[in-house]
Amino acid sequence: MLLAVDVGNTDTVFGLSQSGDWEYIWRMRSLVQENESHYESRLRLHFLEAGLWFGDVETVVLSSVVPAMTPVIQRMLRSMFGDDIIVVGPDIFPELSIAIDHPHEIGADLIANAVAVITRYQQNCVVVDFGTALTFTTVSKDRKILGVAIVPGLLTAVKALFANTAQLPEVPLVLPKTAIGKNTTEAIQAGILLGYEGLVKSLLQRIKDELGGECIAVATGGLSSIIETLEEEFVEIDPRLTLDGLRIIGERLSA
Template identity: 60%
Template sequence: MQIIIDIGNTDAVFGLYNQTSWLYVWRTPARREETAESYEARLRLWLLEAGTPLSSVSHTVLSSVVPDLTPTMRTMLTELFGAEPVVVGPGVYPLLPLEILRPHEIGADLVANALAAYTRYRRNCVVVDFGTALTFTTVSGEGKILGVAIAPGLKTAIRSLFANTAQLPEVPIEVPTSALGLSTTHAIQSGVVLGYEGLIRSLVERIRTELNGDCIAVATGGLSGQIPSLRDVFAEVIPSLTLEGVRLIGESVRGAN
């Protein structure tokens, strides 16, 4: 068994993998003030509910874009399982079958997305990750990360309006019945949710044009299914793609040692 952890700016995602498939995926808020003991108690409970003894976990891999939480989670995994986790970062990138430009600038989650897409498709692919940030990571069929585009995520955009205006509420991420904005809630949903549909379609199309039309798109992230009308843009919608990439990074590191 393997425990794979992907810490984002909003959530920490834990996956339990049994060498062939994902058995469980758990999601919890990524709170910088939480202690290693707090996360350990949560993981122990999840494993107990899953009927998985600690002794059955042979490998752990950690990816984090929250520097304050990385040592906390690293300590928790080391103390709980008795061995250091593989930690995704520039130090392990030379062991991957990827060409990574500016390895000290790119997020670990984006490298994981690129590796998962390259391993799965072996062709030009743009991974659209619906997280705290909306990211577009393009990887070639030869395994070169060609570039990344970044925009505020859906929730980030809505919360920004709520935080920076006096009269606009925080609203759920739902597709409104009309683009006209027939209420305050629908007005925000029209501008953000429908507006982001146009943003995503346009940017994916521009990326494809720069690659002479030879590029598929795949969606991932916790909000990847929130705009159903985008399904025709994507070859697949795989919410656990980032976790899969983190797992594959762990395999590459262990295979090189």
């Protein structure tokens, strides 16, 4: 079995794969103040409830965009599964090159996303990841990450509005029927969700134009299905894309 671990700013996701299928996916809050014992006890409980044994895990792949948590999760994984942990970085997958100014600045999750789409598609592709940040990773048909665009994620934008304004509440992420909000909740939903709809469409179109029009788009991330009106922009919406990229990396390096 292969264990993929994706440490994000909001959640840490653990995916257990066998023969290419995801048997279990578990999520934990990413808490930088916690030590490895906290995460180990939670993961041990998941294994116990699933009737699994740690020795069944042959390959462990780690992606992290939270530097403070990376050594904590590494120590936890080594304690449970041994020292041979694959940590994703810019040089981890020889078939993928990173054509940006500072390759070590790119997030490990974006590398995993790129690996997943170059394996599935042989054409220019933009991966739109709806997470804590909303990212647009452009990957060319000749297997290069050409660059990235980053904006605050949907939930991040709502929380920032709530935290920095005296009279605006935190609202659910529900797509409104109209852009003309009749109350505070509808007004925020219209501004954020319909605003992001326009943002995503505009950025995708600009990227496609810069690539000569030959480009597809794939969506991933926990909020990838929130804005239903964007579905036609994507050839696929796959919340497990990052985990699949980690699985592919792990399978190639352990073969």
